[in-house]
Amino acid sequence: MILNISRRVGRALLVIFLVTVAAVALLGVAPGSVATVILGENATPEAVAELNARLGLDQPLWRQYTDWIGAVAHGDFGTSPITGVGVTEAILDRMPVTLQIAVMALAIALVLSILLAVVSAATQGSLLDRGISALSSAFLSIPAFVAGPVLIYFLALQVDSFPVSGWSHIEDGLWESIRSAMLPAIAIALTEIAAFHRILRADLIGTLSEDYVEAARAKGMSRAYVLFRHALRPSSFSLVTVAGINLGRLIGGTVVVETLFGLPGLGQLVASSITLRDVITVQGIVAFVAIVYVGVNMLVDVSYGLLDPRVRKAVRV
Structure with missing residues (x-):
């Protein structure tokens, strides 16, 4: 150990x-x-x-x-020669914005992809399954810098349900903060939904052909119970791995979305620091994102045993 x-x-x-x-x-x-x-x-x-x-x-x-x-x-990430602000202070000030967008995008992607994957696996080969797969392929081909303006036009300008740009902190009201982060989160989540759906659907179809799943069906258990109780958890290895990796990537990869929506997050800070040749700030943010990325992946490794008892037994042996 x-x-x-x-x-x-x-x-x-x-x-x-x-x-x-x-x-x-x-x-x-x-x-x-x-x-x-x-x-x-x-x-x-x-x-x-x-x-x-x-x-x-x-x-x-x-x-x-x-x-x-x-x-x-010694715990000192340095001080920006441009702004005179400590890099650690700048990261802590902007991190909540980036983290909220990344977590909301990941949550939206996980919830929708799990529902779509379960429906697809349960109706494998049907018209519904093919329709969901086609929708997934469409999402996969839409990058955030394309999805963002489309969402702004329809949901912000036409429907007026969300703000076009700007940011509301949680201290100003939870709902207003969620509204300001929703469009950027959806723009990022679209491609994640497609990737997660494909991964989980393939794993679910393989798990549903296992002997213990057939035995559960033979005992008269309902299809929904078998899917969610016996098939979903052991089919989630690949999904958890990719989701964990993508969370670290999303935290460090929100530059385009934050710039597009005018959000004061880490991505926008990196972009402006690169333009200003602020090496100290860029180094600090890159190191921070790398630490988060590696830490999340270590947590993903630990979660395997929680998802499937067979992994815990294999580790003990």
Whole structure:
């Protein structure tokens, strides 16, 4: 057990290291510098060099990275040279927005995909099953940057059920906060619904052909009881794995949606920080997202035993 945990922690640290190194390297080869952004295009080379030296940006990238890692080890993600705000403070300030959108999108996708997958598996090969599969394929082909404007036009402008843009915090009212996050969440959830439906449908069809499911049917149990009690849980391995991975991806991948809807989340902060060459802020957010991503995947591994007792028995053996 200890060896297994040590391996997982080692892999997690390696992932975080590689991701942050890649972020720093990509920003390092981009033209311009944060000193130019602060001082303006008309700043003299001497002034730019002096500011770079004061910020420590005249050091080689490897030195900047090792200094940053040393600070992170002591809990300091650094301070933005542009805004003067601590990176940790900026993440904590914007994280609730991104997290709410990601969780709502994942919840919408899971609820709808499970219902559609159960119906499809129960009516395999029927007209209804083919119709649901066609709808799933349509959702899969609609990216968020296309779904967003369509949702805005129909549900915000035509029906006037949701705001076009902007954000309402939970402190301002739960319903208003949900309304402001609903369209971005739906825009993200469409492709997730399609992916989750396909995965769970295939696993459910395989599980329904197992001997213990046939035995349950032979005992006179209803189709709904067999589906939800005996088939759904052991068919959820792939779904849980993909959902866990996608939650981490959604937290770090809301840039387009947050920009489109004008939401003050992590995605918009990353986009603006990249434009301003704010390497410190980008590094901190990338490291944070990598930690969340790895942590969620470790929780997914633990959840396997809760979904199927056979996994717990295999681990004990």
